[in-house]
Amino acid sequence: MLSLYLVVPLLMFLVLNMPPIDLMRRAAFYFVAAVGILQVIVSNCMISGCALMGKDVLDGFFNFGVQKDQLSLVVLLAIGIVIVITSLLGNATIKETRSKFKFFNLLLIALIGMNSLVMVRDVFSLYVFIEVVAVSSFIMIAMKMDEEALEGAFKYIIMSIVATMMMLFGVGLFLISCGGTHFTIIEQSVRQDPGNILSKIAMGLFMCGLFVKSGIVPFHGWLPDAYSKAPSAASVLLAGIITKVSGVYVVIRMAMMFSPEPKIGKVLMFVGALSILIGAIAALTQSDFKRMLAYSSISQVGYIILAAGCGTGLAIVGAVFHFFNHAIFKTLLFVNAASLEESTGSVDMDRMGGLAHNLPAAGITSMIGFLSTAGIPPLAGFWSKLIIIIALWQAKNYGYAVLAVLASVITLGYLLSMQRRVFFGKPKPEFKDIKKENPGIVLAEIILAVITIAGGLMFPFLMEHLFLPLAKI
Numbered sequence: 322m323l324s325l326y327l328v329v330p331l332l333m334f335l336v337l338n339m340p341p342i343d344l345m346r347r348a349a350f351y352f353v354a355a356v357g358i359l360q361v362i363v364s365n366c367m368i369s370g371c372a373l374m375g376k377d378v379l380d381g382f383f384n385f386g387v388q389k390d391q392l393s394l395v396v397l398l399a400i401g402i403v404i405v406i407t408s409l410l411g412n413a414t415i416k417e418t419r420s421k422f423k424f425f426n427l428l429l430i431a432l433i434g435m436n437s438l439v440m441v442r443d444v445f446s447l448y449v450f451i452e453v454v455a456v457s458s459f460i461m462i463a464m465k466m467d468e469e470a471l472e473g474a475f476k477y478i479i480m481s482i483v484a485t486m487m488m489l490f491g492v493g494l495f496l497i498s499c500g501g502t503h504f505t506i507i508e509q510s511v512r513q514d515p516g517n518i519l520s521k522i523a524m525g526l527f528m529c530g531l532f533v534k535s536g537i538v539p540f541h542g543w544l545p546d547a548y549s550k551a552p553s554a555a556s557v558l559l560a561g562i563i564t565k566v567s568g569v570y571v572v573i574r575m576a577m578m579f580s581p582e583p584k585i586g587k588v589l590m591f592v593g594a595l596s597i598l599i600g601a602i603a604a605l606t607q608s609d610f611k612r613m614l615a616y617s618s619i620s621q622v623g624y625i626i627l628a629a630g631c632g633t634g635l636a637i638v639g640a641v642f643h644f645f646n647h648a649i650f651k652t653l654l655f656v657n658a659a660s661l662e663e664s665t666g667s668v669d670m671d672r673m674g675g676l677a678h679n680l681p682a683a684g685i686t687s688m689i690g691f692l693s694t695a696g697i698p699p700l701a702g703f704w705s706k707l708i709i710i711i712a713l714w715q716a717k718n719y720g721y722a723v724l725a726v727l728a729s730v731i732t733l734g735y736l737l738s739m740q741r742r743v744f745f746g747k748p749k750p751e752f753k754d755i756k757k758e759n760p761g762i763v764l765a766e767i768i769l770a771v772i773t774i775a776g777g778l779m780f781p782f783l784m785e786h787l788f789l790p791l792a793k794i
Contacts, residue, residue, distance in 0.1 A: 325363050326397060326436040330356055334429040337422075349425040350412040356432065357408060360401030368394050368787060391790045392577075395641055396439050396570050399648040402772070403562040404432055406652055406765045411554035413761030414663055420464065424554060431457040431558065435566045443503040444495055444527065448488050451534060451567045455481050458563055461555035462547055473550035476543040484533035484540075491527030494519050508578045524579060528572065528588075535568030537626060538596040541619050548615035549668075553659035556611060560618055561652030565644060569625055573640055576629040589630025594721055596623030601731040605738075610658045610668040613739060614651065620728060621647050621694065627725065628709045631716050638788045639708035646693065646701045646776065653690040653769035657683045660762045661743065664755045670739060675748035679755050684744040686766040691736035693773045696729045701776030704784075 333352050337345050345352075368391070407428060415421040434453035441447055459481075463474035495502050498519035499510035511520055529540070536544035544564070548556050572589070579585050600620030607613035625647070628640035660683040661676065662668050677684030693702035706729060713722035776783065 326360065326440065327433065329359060330429050330432045330436065334426065334433070337426060337429070346418050346422040349422050350408055353425045353428055354405055354408040354412075356429070357401050357404035360432075360436075361398060361405065364394055364398035364401055368398065391787075392570075392574070392641060393439050395645055395787060395791075396566060397436065399645050400432065400435050400439070400562055400566060403558065403648055403652050404428065406561070406656065406769060407554055407558045409761045409765045410557050410656060410659055413759040413765075414553045414659060424461065424464065424552075427457045427461050428558070431461075431563065435562065439566060439570065442505070443501075444507070445492050445502045447571055448485075448492055451488070451571070452485065454563055454567045455534075458547075458555075458559060461558065462551040464552050464555065469546075469550040470552070473543075473546040477547045480533050480540070480543040484530040486530075487526045487533075488530035491523045491525075491530065494523030494526065498523060504574075504578055511579060521584075524575070524585060528575065528585070531568050531572050531575070532592065533568075534564065535572065535622055535626070536564055536619055537568075537592055537622060538599045538619065541596070541600075544619060545612045545615040548618070548655075549609055549611040553655075553662055557652055557655045557659065560614065560655050562648055564618075565622070565625075565648060569622055569644060572626060573629045573637070573644070576632060577637065586630045586632045590627050590718065590721060591630075593623045593625070593627030593630055594724055596620060596626065597724065597728045598623075601728045601735070605731065605735045607735075608669060608671045610661060610670050610739065610743065611655070613670070613735065614654050614658060617654075617694065617732065617735070618647075618651055620732065621651065623728075624706065624709055624725060627721060628712060631709075631712055631718060631721075633712055633716050634791075635708060635715065636712035638784075638791050639705055639712050641791050642708060642783075642788045643702075643705035646705045646773075649769055649772050649776070650690045650693040650702055653686060653766065653773065654694070656762060656765045656769065657687040657690065660758050660766070663759060663762065664757070665752050670742040673743045673749065673752065674746045675744070676752060676755075677744040678748055679752070680744075680758055682758055682763045682766050686770040687744065688740060689770045689773055691740060693777070695733040695736055697733070699777040699780075701773050701780070704777060704780045 333356050337349055337352055339345065411421060411424050411428065415424055431454055434450045434457065438447055438450035441450065459474050459478055462477060463470050492502060495507055498517055499507045510517065533540040548560050551559060576589060597620050600616045600623060604613050604616035604620065607616060625640045625643050628636040658668055660680060664680060689700065693700035696703045696706035706725065710722050710725050713725065
């Protein structure tokens with residue numbers, strides 16, 4: 322079954338670029354949406370035990386093999402959901418057929434890269450597929466070909482080059498110090514020789530590269546521009562899943578590998594806490610809707626890094642649960658931003674007001690998204706934040722636990738301000754007769770809002786069957 326995650330997107334990419342090309346351009350959305358839906362179905366089946374978990378046809382076909390654990394399956398499920406939403410948004414917001422066709426091809430390439438890096442089992446293969454995802458991301462950010470989009474893409478490229486150099490040096494040092502780049506070899510080497518300086522340097526370099534990819538403080542400079550200047554569909558993909566898979570997921574995986582090393586955990590916790598605080602404070606000062614969401618993403622990713630650094634079984638559960646929740650509620654909020662941009666031509670919150678009258682779906686679902694982001698019960702974001710705070714408290718990291726609570730209050734503040742400025746009050750004259758929401762965008766908003774609500778209401782079931790098994794990995 323695992324072969325479906327790689328073979329199906331690759332075959333679909335080949336089919337889309339075969340004659341008759343005009344027909345394929347018109348059908349691209351349906352092909353990509355079908356791939357995303359299939360991935361969601363397969364992931365749910367594998368998580369619930371419906372799939373055959375025997376030896377996969379890809380295991381051994383590549384020298385890196387594939388991952389089959391619960392963490393990989395949860396991330397693959399999140400990828401599938403965001404791909405479906407991104408395809409809906411791309412079809413709704415990209416008008417020119419040729420540009421739409423290019424976007425869907427890039428979306429399939431990004432999907433292949435993300436699925437591959439989630440399933441590989443050595444750090445060199447991780448690096449390779451992170452770069453595959455990065456290249457597709459550069460092009461998507463720059464698709465509008467205007468000055469702002471090119472500036473955002475250029476910043477992303479420069480920072481990615483820095484990250485690439487650090488990760489490559491790290492891979493080389495892993496090979497020298499541990500005798501290989503496979504996860505098992507590195508983990509065994511670290512456990513047998515915890516004082517190995519080279520392996521620690523390798524880990525530090527590789528982690529710094531991942532911090533750049535994740536947009537973590539102090540490597541976050543590129544992220545607000547990339548998120549805010551990219552086309553709406555690309556912003557949704559970047560914020561919803563790409564930075565989390567190519568950066569945050571790998572940080573969680575590496576933290577689990579190096580769990581015996583307390584210094585690495587302390588660094589992760591400090592960086593995570595710094596990101597939580599700076600991201601939340603910076604979001605308070607923004608008037609651009611997408612830039613505010615970008616800084617909010619930095620803050621919310623900080624929670625995941627903080628929990629990964631704590632390293633206990635419950636903390637890892639909280640980190641992965643918040644990873645999944647963040648993929649959903651942040652995608653929802655960026656879809657709301659796309660709806661505003663599509664209907665009003667602007668994302669400047671100071672110019673808006675009363676838009677809930679004209680855009681009721683965006684108004685209602687943005688409320689659901691921001692309440693989940695702020696950790697308000699009974700929505701899904703509340704439970705993942707609560708687990709992280711409890712895990713920090715149990716591990717006697719009292720200061721970090723208090724910070725996590727206080728940052729949630731700040732999050733509630735800036736998101737309430739957003740809701741008031743954009744959706745409440747009387748409609749501004751210039752937006753009195755704006756066009757209604759595109760049905761594709763409304764569908765995307767409803768799907769994500771339902772998942773957010775269901776994730777909170779079904780918390781006991783999800784914990785037992787989806788997230789608690791992570792504590793045993």
